[in-house]
Amino acid sequence: MSDRLGFNNRQTLGAIETGERNIQATELVAAAEILGVGVDYFTDPYTSAGEASFSFRTEAPDSSAVAEFERTAGNWLATFRELSAREGRPPSFVVPSLALAPWSSYEQARSAAEDVREALSLGPVPALGLASALETRFGVLVLYVDTPDIISGAASRLENVRAILVNRNQPAGRRNYSLAHELFHVLTWDSMPKGRDRPQRIEVLANNFAAALLMPRSSVVEMWESRGETPLPEWMSATAARLRISPSALRWRLNNLGLTTAARLPTDAEIAATGVQIEDRAARPLLFAAAFVRKVFAAVETGVLSLRRASGLLGLDALGFAELCRDYDLPLSYEI
Numbered sequence: 001m002s003d004r005l006g007f008n009n010r011q012t013l014g015a016i017e018t019g020e021r022n023i024q025a026t027e028l029v030a031a032a033e034i035l036g037v038g039v040d041y042f043t044d045p046y047t048s049a050g051e052a053s054f055s056f057r058t059e060a061p062d063s064s065a066v067a068e069f070e071r072t073a074g075n076w077l078a079t080f081r082e083l084s085a086r087e088g089r090p091p092s093f094v095v096p097s098l099a100l101a102p103w104s105s106y107e108q109a110r111s112a113a114e115d116v117r118e119a120l121s122l123g124p125v126p127a128l129g130l131a132s133a134l135e136t137r138f139g140v141l142v143l144y145v146d147t148p149d150i151i152s153g154a155a156s157r158l159e160n161v162r163a164i165l166v167n168r169n170q171p172a173g174r175r176n177y178s179l180a181h182e183l184f185h186v187l188t189w190d191s192m193p194k195g196r197d198r199p200q201r202i203e204v205l206a207n208n209f210a211a212a213l214l215m216p217r218s219s220v221v222e223m224w225e226s227r228g229e230t231p232l233p234e235w236m237s238a239t240a241a242r243l244r245i246s247p248s249a250l251r252w253r254l255n256n257l258g259l260t261t262a263a264r265l266p267t268d269a270e271i272a273a274t275g276v277q278i279e280d281r282a283a284r285p286l287l288f289a290a291a292f293v294r295k296v297f298a299a300v301e302t303g304v305l306s307l308r309r310a311s312g313l314l315g316l317d318a319l320g321f322a323e324l325c326r327d328y329d330l331p332l333s334y335e336i
Contacts, residue, residue, distance in 0.1 A: 048074030113212035127244035153178030173246035180210035237276035
């Protein structure tokens with residue numbers, strides 16, 4: 001790179017990298033050409049330029065769809081960071097770290113989940129308030145987004161931003177589980193291996209954490225002991241709906257707690273036949289989140305971002321952006 005930029009020594013390039021020497025405009029253009037990127041790769045604060053790190057809940061982590069979504073989501077987080085800084089309130093976070101390691105036991109992961117539930121004051125049905133508690137208490141940005149079908153959720157870290165992205169098109173039970181699962185990765189970011197080749201055991205630890213967080217031992221045991229003569233399929237349907245999780249997750253948790261065995265529990269088909277659902281299948285969360293949309297809306301209204309630029313960053317056209325704002329009771333001051 002030093003040779004191609006015409007520097008006499010490598011120290012000049014090192015001084016630019018450390019901020020001791022400003023890069024000249026011609027040098028910046030040359031560097032962009034050498035690396036095959038646009039100048040805005042270095043200068044656009046609304047793009048992450050590979051800064052953001054991700055942990056995906058997907059069975060195909062190496063697919064092109066995941067890579068493309070990672071680039072798009074990175075820009076969302078960079079936009080949130082830049083607009084927060086422009087407001088004079090850069091993102092801050094007080095996210096604790098769990099004292100867990102790859103060799104920690106599954107019981108330790110479940111115990112950590114109980115501690116997190118108490119710290120966030122989530123009560124007997126944690127799924128109901130988990131997303132809002134993460135935003136207000138831990139400073140974690142939770143975005144409900146349209147992901148490729150192969151992605152259930154993702155945890156991400158960008159300088160000054162911690163985020164969880166959830167596929168909003170999946171059933172409520174799976175969305176809640178993905179949120180809890182990715183929270184584990186947020187809380188263990190510095191102590192667990194990252195990347196697409198991390199050991200499967202870490203995912204199992206995350207699953208144990210998510211199950212214990214969403215289905216507290218005290219809640220499940222109380223519901224189990226008070227089920228009376230209710231047939232198991234009906235009881236599991238109603239209990240899963242009450243806890244806002246899937247019946248399959250509840251089956252695993254009942255077995256894990258030693259309350260019964262998997263062989264004694266009804267099949268998915270028997271549970272589905274009861275007709276009880278967590279929510280209307282057509283219902284789904286609004287796109288992104290109120291905190292995120294408010295910042296982009298304010299940037300457009302004050303001229304910080306053009307409507308075209310803001311829409312492009314969010315992957316929408318102008319009409320789609322206007323509709324998004326209306327969904328959050330933020331009508332634009334002019335007609336599109």
